[in-house]
Amino acid sequence: MVQPYFYSFQEFLAMGEHGVYVWSTWAITVLAMLGFILYSISQRRRLITDLKTQHARQQQRKQGNKSQ
Numbered sequence: 001m002v003q004p005y006f007y008s009f010q011e012f013l014a015m016g017e018h019g020v021y022v023w024s025t026w027a028i029t030v031l032a033m034l035g036f037i038l039y040s041i042s043q044r045r046r047l048i049t050d051l052k053t054q055h056a057r058q059q060q061r062k063q064g065n066k067s068q
Contacts, residue, residue: 006012015022 013019013023
């Protein structure tokens, strides 16, 4: 018969007196992953904005060359 390792939720959170280390490690990992996701999203938005600006400048140059 299978015996549970933790008999209560409080024991699970304590992780045999290693809970502080275990849960702080989880928190740091999740925060780092969220940070990378948010950074990637902001970089993507910035890249799209820069590409739109560059495209608009190229279109202006083409129109300027045609009128001369």
